[in-house]
Amino acid sequence: MLLAYIINMVILGTSQGMRVVDLTQEHSSSTIFWPGNPRYNFTILSRGSNGSYWYEGNSFATAEHGGTHVDSPAHFYEGGWRVQQIPMKKLVEKGVIINVKQKTLIDPDYRVTVEDLVNYERTYGPIPDGAVVLMNSGWSDKYPNPNTVFNTPTPSDPKTFHFPGWHENATAWLMKNRNINIMGVDTPSNDYGQAKVFPTHVLMGKHNIIGVENVGFLDKIPESGSTICVAVLKLKDGSGGPARVFAIVEENKEVLASCSESLLSEVFLMFSLIPLVHRLIGQ
Incomplete structure (x- = not known):
């Protein structure tokens, strides 16, 4: 019993040095979808007491690509992994946050560049193998208003969209020079709003890189040093799906x-x- 108590103390002491941060936008009737996708639908089947116990049960329907969600490689590349084929080890890795908030204030069509990646590495060292690389543009503060998220008075028309994303040159640099698992953004698409042929999506699919979009609350985690988990719904033959994205952050090492x-x-x-x-x- 005493030994068990000691072991429990060690476990609790270790866990106190960590915090878990939710990076997920709520899935609801206000969830942001790309135009052409059906809206989220939530139906209450039962919610009440029958006199002996309380019971709740619901039904929901949603398109794959809405809110905080994953793009599987098959989304833009024939033969790429579908959701159920993504290896679990690809979904949990070191977090790399590329902060471009000041640049997107000046240019809402900003795309993350190779220079942004090089500057990150000058500060924090090389992007680690298997990394989850996320753009922090500050865009999640605009969620879930479609007019501000898509940055247009006509959010039903993709030709009018103006929001940041990844430049294909930066994407290609990561594919060639670093061994990453996931790329993502706090906007509706890894390609910027004015993209016509979605080159970043195509490159990611070709290299079996998983995408994650509409990530939230990236200011709550450090730009380096976190572990990010992308818990996507295991949808058979899915080209993507809703995901609960969260970060595990080690508190101040001195403390x-x-x-x-x-x-x-x-x-x-x-x-x-x-x-x-x-x-x-x-x-």
């Missing part, structure tokens, strides 16, 4: 080290008491 030293002292103290406890039990 964590201090806590760990304190915890270690407590563990040693408790182990030193074991012989005394055994003698007392023997009496």
Whole structure:
């Protein structure tokens, strides 16, 4: 029992050095979809008490590509992975946040460049293998108003869209020079609003890179050092699907080290008491 208590203390002490941050926009009747997709529908089948217990059950219908969601490689590349074929290990990896918020304030059609990636690496070091690379343009603050998200008075017309995304040159640079798993944005598309042939989507599909779009709340996590999980619905033959995206962030390492030293002292103290406890039990 004492040993179990000590182990529990160690586990709790470790978990206190972490925080989990939700990066997902709520799936609801206000969810943003690309024009041409059916709207989200939620039907209450049962919600109430029958006298003995409370029971709730609902039905929902949604297009694949709406709200915070995944684009599987098959979305824009024949023969690419469909959702159920994506290896699980590809969905959990180190987070890389490319902050271009100041640039998108000046140019809403801004596209992440190779220079942005090089500048990131000058600050934080090389983008790690398997990384989840996300653009933070500040756009998630505009969600879920379609006029502000698509940046147009006519959100039913894609020709009028003005929002940031990835430049195909930066996408190609990542494909050639880095071994990443996922690329994503806090806007409706990895290609910017004025894209006509979606070159970033095509490149990603060709290299089996998973896409994630309409990610939220990226200001709540550091630009380097998090682990990002993309928990997509395992939809058979899906070209994409709704996802719960979240980050696991290690708190200040100095604080964590201090806590760990304190915890270690407590563990040693408790182990030193074991012989005394055994003698007392023997009496």
